Amino acid sequence: MTAIIVAVLAFVACVLILQTLLRTGLAWRLATDIPNERSLHERPTPRVGGWGVVPAGAAALLLCAPSMWPIAACVLFLAAVSLIDDRRGLPARVRFAAHFVAVIAVIVAHPAAVPWWALVVVGFLMLWLVNLYNFMDGSDGLAGGMALFGFAGYAAAALAGPAPAVGLGLASIGVAGAAAGFLTLNFHPARIFLGDAGSISLGFLAGALGYWGWQHGVWPIWFPALVFAPFIADASVTLIRRLARGEKFWQAHREHYYQRMVRMGFGHARTALVWYLFMAAGIILANGALHFSLSMQWLAVAGWAVVVVAAGAVVDARWRRHEPRRSEQS
Numbered sequence: 001m002t003a004i005i006v007a008v009l010a011f012v013a014c015v016l017i018l019q020t021l022l023r024t025g026l027a028w029r030l031a032t033d034i035p036n037e038r039s040l041h042e043r044p045t046p047r048v049g050g051w052g053v054v055p056a057g058a059a060a061l062l063l064c065a066p067s068m069w070p071i072a073a074c075v076l077f078l079a080a081v082s083l084i085d086d087r088r089g090l091p092a093r094v095r096f097a098a099h100f101v102a103v104i105a106v107i108v109a110h111p112a113a114v115p116w117w118a119l120v121v122v123g124f125l126m127l128w129l130v131n132l133y134n135f136m137d138g139s140d141g142l143a144g145g146m147a148l149f150g151f152a153g154y155a156a157a158a159l160a161g162p163a164p165a166v167g168l169g170l171a172s173i174g175v176a177g178a179a180a181g182f183l184t185l186n187f188h189p190a191r192i193f194l195g196d197a198g199s200i201s202l203g204f205l206a207g208a209l210g211y212w213g214w215q216h217g218v219w220p221i222w223f224p225a226l227v228f229a230p231f232i233a234d235a236s237v238t239l240i241r242r243l244a245r246g247e248k249f250w251q252a253h254r255e256h257y258y259q260r261m262v263r264m265g266f267g268h269a270r271t272a273l274v275w276y277l278f279m280a281a282g283i284i285l286a287n288g289a290l291h292f293s294l295s296m297q298w299l300a301v302a303g304w305a306v307v308v309v310a311a312g313a314v315v316d317a318r319w320r321r322h323e324p325r326r327s328e329q330s
Helices: 002-024 026-030 050-064 066-088 092-109 116-135 142-160 166-186 195-215 222-227 229-244 257-289 294-329
Strands: none
Touching: 002 026, 002 050, 002 166, 026 066, 050 066, 050 166, 050 195, 066 092, 066 166, 066 195, 092 116, 092 195, 116 195, 116 229, 142 166, 142 195, 142 222, 142 257, 166 195, 195 222, 222 229, 222 257, 222 294, 229 257, 229 294, 257 294
């Protein structure tokens, strides 16, 4: 019952904030996304979803898990920096420096009893989660839905897993509730976008809460990666391809798998629903695997990796058939 109350309060808070911004016209003055040749949308749209998601999510952390105040402080710091980026634009080095500071602060505030090199690896993975979430915020309902499913998956594991952690579970369900509130305005056709303040913050929370749960023995190191596997796989493969071609990975483009699905005719809504199904299946597997033996856990991780890779190969094959037709039509 407490989890339901937290989720509902976060949902209502996020919706009220965002509806107020839209009705007063503040949303348009704070930050507006203007379509360009790399966009999947056609109309200028306010990108202030973070103004609703972040306060509701941070409040859930502070009220439900006070010991996580360093994480809440860092997410507010990242949201503030990203708000400036949404409004005026910031150099990539400034943005990355802020991400680095936030990740280091969380690791220092909540040090895990592992070798230093393991913390370096975990810190790098957290930095990657921060940025990949931003890369994957480009289609109606996608990033918000991934947050809803992903943090709900965290909550399920924290509240009902082998090592219950009530504070972590309630904080996670609060973030999921806020994401659901944002989705009421972001599912296709979107009236509002997440913006960097929202996507960077959600990516950070995915990494920070995943790290906290691992550090406190709530779940193994593979669990957060399996929960957010579709996002991680898409962004990682796309990054590797762009780096191999010598391109700047931080520049906007339309080469992600979800972008290709939209461009091939799936549309925003169908693309989001397909990703929701993948996310839900991975989360069910991840939560179930917590009760497996260690060897079976890693077998489940490997099996799901094969499924995700196969799904990507299907999209690649359809894209190769789609491109010649597209060239002929143009």
